[in-house]
Structure formats: C-alpha cells, structure tokens
Amino acid sequence: MSVYFPQKKLPYLLVLPQLIITAIFFLWPAGQAFKQAFYREDAFGLSQTFIGFGNFIDLFQDPLYYKSMGVTMVFSFSVAFFGIAIALWLAVMADRVIRGKMAYQTLLVWPYAVAPALAGVLWWILFDPNIGPIALFLDRIGIHWNHFLNGDQAMILVVIAATWKQISYNFLFFLAGLQAIPRSLIEAAAIDGAGPFKRFWDIVFPLLSPTTFFLLVVNLVYAFFDTFGVIDTTTQGGPDGSTNTLVYKVFKDGFIGLDSGGSAAQSIVLMAIVGLMTVVQFRFIERKVQY
Amino acid sequence: MTDLVLKNIGKTYPNGYQAIPSIDLSIEEGEFIVLVGPSGCGKSTLLRMVAGLETITQGDLLIKGNRVNEKEPADRDIAMVFQNYALYPHMTVRANMAYGLKNRGVPKEERDTKVDSVATMLGLEELLDRKPNQLSGGQRQRVAMGRAMVRDPKVFLFDEPLSNLDAKLRVQMRVEIRQLQRKLATTTLYVTHDQVEAMTLADRLVVLNKGKAEQIGTPMELYNKPTSTFVAAFIGSPAMNLLDAEVTGKGIKLNESIVLPFSHDYRGKVIWGIRPEHLVASDEQNGDIALQVQAVESLGAETLIHGVLVGSQQTDGSAVPLVVRLSGPHLPDIGSHLWFTVPREDWHLFDANTQQRL
Numbered sequence: 001m002s003v004y005f006p007q008k009k010l011p012y013l014l015v016l017p018q019l020i021i022t023a024i025f026f027l028w029p030a031g032q033a034f035k036q037a038f039y040r041e042d043a044f045g046l047s048q049t050f051i052g053f054g055n056f057i058d059l060f061q062d063p064l065y066y067k068s069m070g071v072t073m074v075f076s077f078s079v080a081f082f083g084i085a086i087a088l089w090l091a092v093m094a095d096r097v098i099r100g101k102m103a104y105q106t107l108l109v110w111p112y113a114v115a116p117a118l119a120g121v122l123w124w125i126l127f128d129p130n131i132g133p134i135a136l137f138l139d140r141i142g143i144h145w146n147h148f149l150n151g152d153q154a155m156i157l158v159v160i161a162a163t164w165k166q167i168s169y170n171f172l173f174f175l176a177g178l179q180a181i182p183r184s185l186i187e188a189a190a191i192d193g194a195g196p197f198k199r200f201w202d203i204v205f206p207l208l209s210p211t212t213f214f215l216l217v218v219n220l221v222y223a224f225f226d227t228f229g230v231i232d233t234t235t236q237g238g239p240d241g242s243t244n245t246l247v248y249k250v251f252k253d254g255f256i257g258l259d260s261g262g263s264a265a266q267s268i269v270l271m272a273i274v275g276l277m278t279v280v281q282f283r284f285i286e287r288k289v290q291y
Numbered sequence: 292m293t294d295l296v297l298k299n300i301g302k303t304y305p306n307g308y309q310a311i312p313s314i315d316l317s318i319e320e321g322e323f324i325v326l327v328g329p330s331g332c333g334k335s336t337l338l339r340m341v342a343g344l345e346t347i348t349q350g351d352l353l354i355k356g357n358r359v360n361e362k363e364p365a366d367r368d369i370a371m372v373f374q375n376y377a378l379y380p381h382m383t384v385r386a387n388m389a390y391g392l393k394n395r396g397v398p399k400e401e402r403d404t405k406v407d408s409v410a411t412m413l414g415l416e417e418l419l420d421r422k423p424n425q426l427s428g429g430q431r432q433r434v435a436m437g438r439a440m441v442r443d444p445k446v447f448l449f450d451e452p453l454s455n456l457d458a459k460l461r462v463q464m465r466v467e468i469r470q471l472q473r474k475l476a477t478t479t480l481y482v483t484h485d486q487v488e489a490m491t492l493a494d495r496l497v498v499l500n501k502g503k504a505e506q507i508g509t510p511m512e513l514y515n516k517p518t519s520t521f522v523a524a525f526i527g528s529p530a531m532n533l534l535d536a537e538v539t540g541k542g543i544k545l546n547e548s549i550v551l552p553f554s555h556d557y558r559g560k561v562i563w564g565i566r567p568e569h570l571v572a573s574d575e576q577n578g579d580i581a582l583q584v585q586a587v588e589s590l591g592a593e594t595l596i597h598g599v600l601v602g603s604q605q606t607d608g609s610a611v612p613l614v615v616r617l618s619g620p621h622l623p624d625i626g627s628h629l630w631f632t633v634p635r636e637d638w639h640l641f642d643a644n645t646q647q648r649l
Contacts, residue, residue: 182375182377184373184374184375184377185377185379187342187344187364187371187373187377188371188373188377188378188379188438189379189390190343190344190363190364191342191343191344191364191365191369191370191371191391192365192390192391192394192438193365193391193394193395194365194390194394198394202379202390203379206381207380207381
C-alpha cells in the first residue's frame with residue numbers, strides 16, 4: 001500500500017523521532033564500537049593506538065572466547081528448547097480447559113511482565129545454597145546444590161530463570177496457533193482412528209510448525225542477546241566462566257576488564273550474528289511454511 | 292435388517308439446555324436418511340451424537356445391533372464428511388485418504404490399492420499427489436468423500452457437505468452423491484438445511500424442529516401429507532400458502548365473502564393450506580378466489596405470482612399474502628385481479644391451536 005503526501009517534507013518529519021532515537025541509541029554507539037574495535041585503549045581511557053585487526057586476531061586466538069561461544073550455544077538452545085516445549089505443553093493443556101479459561105491463561109502470561117533482572121533475583125533466592133527453599137529441598141533429597149561452585153548447576157539455574165520468563169511469550173503464540181486449527185480437523189482425525197497422542201503429532205504439531213519455527217528464532221535471539229540481566233543477577237558468568245555467554249563477556253571484558261577494544265570487537269561479531277539471524281527469520285518465516 | 296437405531300435419543304447440555312428432547316428412528320441397511328430443518332434445530336448435534344463427537348445424555352444408539360453410546364468415534368465404524376471438508380492441509384490427497392487405514396494398521400500395499408480404487412471411482416487419480424490447497428472446492432469435496440469411502444464404513448455421515456459449493460456444482464455433486472450411495476449401498480445419514488437437497492437425496496426425510504422430529508417419511512409423503520404447518524411450510528418451494536380460516540356448517544370460511552363448500556365434522560378455527568402449484572387459473576365466473584398481483588417472477592419454465600387475497604384481511608388488518616406458481620410464461624399487470632379455483636384434493640387442513648393436520 002502506498003500513501004501520497006501533498007508536501008515532500010511531512011513524511012520525513014513524521015518518522016524523524018524514530019530516526020533520532022535510532023541514531024542516538026543505536027547507530028552512534030554502534031559506530032563507536034566499530035571504531036573502537038580497531039584501536040587499543042589504555043585502562044584509563046587516556047590514549048588510543050590503531051592496531052587494525054589486532055583485536056579480532058586476539059579474539060579468535062583466545063580459547064576463552066571459544067569456551068564462551070560453547071556456553072552460549074548450550075545456554076541458548078536449552079532456553080529455546082525448554083521454553084518452546086514447556087509452553088507448547090501448557091498451551092495444549094490450556095486449550096482443553098473450558099471453565100476458568102481466562103484466569104488460567106492470564107496467570108500463565110504474567111511472568112512475561114517481570115523484568116529479566118527481577119526474574120534472575122527471584123530464582124537466585126529460590127536456589128540460594130544457604131537460604132533458598134529449592135536448594136534446601138534438593139539437599140534433603142540428596143542433591144547438593146551450590147551454583148557458586150558447580151558450573152553445571154550454575155548453567156541449570158540461568159537456563160531455568162531465562163526459560164521461565166520466555167514461556168509466557170511462547171505460550172501466547174502457541175495458544176493462538178492452537179485456536180486457529182479448525183476443530184473439525186481434530187474430529188476428522190478422531191474418526192480416522194487417531195488417539196489423542198497421535199492426533200497431536202500427526203495433525204496439531206505439523207500445523208503449528210510455522211509458529212514453532214518463528215518461536216525458535218525469536219527464542220534464540222532472546223537467549224543470545226536479551227539475557228544479560230538474568231545472568232548478571234544470578235551467576236555473573238561464573239563459576240569459572242561456565243555461564244559466561246557472549247553478551248555477558250562483552251560487558252565483563254569491556255567494563256570490568258576495561259579492555260574496550262576487545263569488547264568492541266566482540267560486539268561487532270555479535271552484530272554480525274544478529275544480522276544473520278534476522279535474515280534467517282525473514283527468509284523462512286515471511287515465506288509461509290508450505291503445506 | 293436395521294442398521295442404525297436411535298432409541299429415545301436425547302441431549303441435554305450441562306447448563307441445562309435441552310438440545311434434543313427425544314428422537315426415535317430406525318434406519319434400514321442401505322437407506323439414505325436426510326435430517327433437515329432450519330438452523331438451530333439440532334440436526335447437526337444429532338449427527339455429531341451418532342458420530343461420537345457429542346455425548347449422548349439419554350437413550351440408546353445401536354449400530355448393527357450393538358449399543359455404541361460410549362464408544363469412541365473411531366470404534367463406531369462410521370465415516371463423516373464435514374461441511375468444511377476438514378482435509379489435513381499438510382498431507383497429500385493420498386495421505387489424507389489413507390490416514391484412517393494407516394491408523395487401523397492396514398499394510399501399505401493394501402492401503403494403496405484401496406485408495407487407488409476409490410480415487411478411480413471419484414476421478415481423483417490425477418490429484419493424489421497434490422495438497423488440499425491446490426484443489427478446487429469441488430475436488431476437495433470429492434477427496435473428503437473419498438476419505439470416507441476408502442474405509443468402507445457401516446454408516447456414512449454427511450454434515451451439510453454441499454453448502455460451501457456454488458449453485459451449479461452443488462446440483463452436480465448432489466446427483467453424484469446419490470449415485471455413489473446407491474452403488475455402495477451404505478447406510479447414510481445426511482444433514483442439510485436445504486429442502487431441495489433433502490427432497491432429491493432422501494429415501495426418507497426427518498424434519499427437525501427445535502430438537503423434535505416433526506415428521507419422518509418419504510419425500511412424497513411429506514409433500515403430500517405434511518403432519519404439521521411447520522412441515523407444510525418447510526417442504527416445497529415456494530412454501531405452501533397457509534391461511535387462517537374457520538370450518539362452519541356452510542363450509543370453510545376464508546373470510547366474510549369467501550366460503551368454500553366443504554363438509555366436515557370439525558367446527559372451529561383452522562389453518563387452510565394450498566401449495567402455489569395447486570391453484571388452477573380460472574375466470575371471474577368459475578373462480579373460487581381472487582388474487583391481486585403485487586410481483587411477478589418469470590423463470591421461463593414457470594412463473595411465480597406474488598399477491599394478496601382479494602377481500603380478505605388477517606387478524607392484524609394486513610392483507611393475506613398468496614403465492615401462485617404457473618407453468619410457462621405469464622405477464623399479468625401489477626394490481627390486476629386473477630381468479631383461481633382450488634381443487635378440494637389439494638387442500639391441507641391444520642388445527643389452528645395445535646398446528647397439527649386434521
């Protein structure tokens with residue numbers, strides 16, 4: 001659809017606020033990061049030396065960077081997988097509820113309104129080795145919980161905290177997707193001799209595949225870039241870098257390690273990744289899944 | 292042998308709403324039964340109860356002598372064609388048709404043979420590898436029927452299968468469904484709100500009104516001897532003319548000036564009915580009643596004349612509407628008077644209070 005404006009200036013004026021915001025909060029810092037990626041700065045920020053691709057070469061020779069990449073992969077795919085699987089299960093259950101449907105659905109959507117940092121704090125308290133009720137319960141059944149010392153447990157904690165928040169979002173999409181499937185298809189399958197389980201896997205799940213794919217990309221992007229708060233309030237990337245995701249490493253190297261050049265180089269790599277994911281999203285989601 | 296028996300079947304929803312008070316019906320093997328009625332009369336609910344998609348809250352449903360009230364839809368040996376076809380959009384036509392067989396553990400070669408033979412019967416051979424969204428409405432309809440036929444069920448259930456098709460295709464598919472059903476001789480229960488479809492397809496019709504069977508019978512029985520004003524008005528197009536009248540000693544009184552000679556023991560208010568096609572054109576001298584022309588619909592082969600009965604008023608003071616169907620073309624002037632005779636054998640009389648046939 002195209003709209004014609006009588007004056008040439010008005011349309012530009014209308015989009016100006018958005019353009020300014022984008023320029024100040026995205027383009028300018030991104031430009032700064034791009035520039036910094038090619039310089040080495042001293043810890044006090046007093047001098048800069050141009051070193052070309054030096055920061056990138058350092059980065060790709062650093063085993064810690066590859067470790068962080070591995071951590072990010074494990075973290076992101078766990079969050080995406082559990083977020084999608086649990087949300088789908090909840091949506092299927094909610095779709096069958098007749099009485100109190102609204103209340104049930106509203107309650108399930110609430111976690112989405114909780115800020116990531118708060119979600120982190122919440123789970124951090126629940127799992128605190130000294131006072132957390134869940135940690136104490138786990139102790140009682142013989143699992144010694146201490147995510148300050150155990151890297152795997154730290155990973156489990158951040159995955160739980162990050163997933164919990166995302167489930168609501170996924171739930172909403174799945175519920176809408178489920179409600180868009182004509183009831184008669186399920187009934188036809190029932191007459192065709194498919195039990196509830198078979199009906200789900202043969203009919204419902206394939207028909208939800210566009211939704212599932214969309215959510216997979218969105219959840220991966222979320223886990224990659226949007227979980228800083230969760231990690232910062234729970235494990236701060238530790239212990240021993242076991243939850244140090246790429247995004248968290250950018251912050252840690254730049255603002256705690258004060259290596260602004262290396263941090264900038266990492267953010268350039270992240271920008272490339274997010275760009276790639278956006279392309280994937282548009283390529284595959286915009287083109288409707290064929291059935 | 293009776294194939295399908297509905298014994299005192301009823302449905303009351305948990306909120307207390309009684310969709311179907313009680314229906315008795317027994318269907319012979321190979322019979323084509325049409326459930327017809329206005330929307331909201333419970334015909335689809337009844338069909339879905341037979342299918343097992345709605346619970347039965349009262350009575351017994353017997354298929355081939357076995358009570359199936361509590362059986363799952365899959366275990367009732369029925370097949371259903373839905374109004375929106377309900378084809379699985381992500382499966383090919385072949386997979387759609389074979390799905391029921393696959394779930395029942397039929398080996399692949401046998402499935403393919405069955406699907407191929409049904410596809411040949413329905414002219415779907417070329418379409419077996421397509422997805423439903425690559426098919427036209429009529430083709431989808433055919434696939435939906437193929438999916439039902441391939442399992443060779445004891446009973447076919449159709450839920451308004453033609454209502455999503457255009458008029459021409461609907462007539463064509465109607466004929467096709469009838470021929471197929473004759474050939475397969477499978478007991479069929481068919482739901483529609485279209486009385487033409489009902490009349491042309493049915494061996495026997497069930498006219499439903501507010502969850503009750505108003506009348507069960509062959510199309511001609513319903514046409515010739517409707518048991519209530521509801522059936523009289525529902526079957527036949529245009530609908531039967533129904534006029535308030537009174538039976539007196541002199542005859543049947545349509546108004547102060549029109550009294551048709553008639554002798555009957557009954558005295559009192561009645562509803563006098565005559566079908567539009569049973570009024571016979573006459574002249575002022577010999578005619579029984581006169582009609583003032585208000586509108587003329589020329590259809591070529593026949594002409595529908597809408598008007599009002601001359602010299603008569605309804606209780607609320609409005610004119611009494613009357614429709615006449617004449618064969619061939621006619622072009623009477625609007626406002627002119629036409630005279631008709633009403634042969635005695637074509638009258639229908641109903642009790643004004645109970646609306647039942649006298």
